[in-house]
Amino acid sequence: GAGVSQSPRYKVAKRGQDVALRCDPISGHVSLFWYQQALGQGPEFLTYFQNEAQLDKSGLPSDRFFAERPEGSVSTLKIQRTQQEDSAVYLCASSYSQGLTDLYEQYFGPGTRLTVT
């Protein structure tokens, strides 16, 4: 079946602009995650949704970052007033599990590479 999709794949923004990144998870997956990956590092957690509920946003680096998943499917990560330090790859992942057991495989989308100039 179809995997996780993300758009756009590449985004160049001038400092101060707002951006919106979209994630379409695997159909039926209740859990959705946003991660940020810097060059040479592993992905770092930003926020987590279970269906439409945002249960954990502790990884969001500032209040300029906002995420939503209003209907429990597609999610959008919005970054306001972008800064150069926001340049990174933003990865979305989804899982059929709610993480209440050890069985918690997460599948990643292709990512959005954001460059802030």
Added chain:
Amino acid sequence: QKEVEQNSGPLSVPEGAIASLNCTYSDRVSQSFFWYRQYSGKSPELIMSIYSNGDKEDGRFTAQLNKASQYVSLLIRDSQPSDSATYLCAVYWLDTGRRALTFGSGTRLQVQP
């Protein structure tokens, strides 16, 4: 804070050899483990998951888990040039309440033809 550590490499092995990738983590309570492969410019791809002590085999891949030693490894038999990638170890700690995976920085594997 719970942590996951990996040697950044590069680990260089000749084609046909066994590649051994290692990962250590900081706590022994209620966790499960995942290995992801990430090609340059691509996103992580799940290749193995392991939840219990011992070995788990899937084709040319074997994951080994030793919770007492806080150690998980990935063996790749008959390594191929197409296995050249960064391998990310990820841990899920069920007891923290955080549903996200914690990743190491990855080990870069180079398989020489």
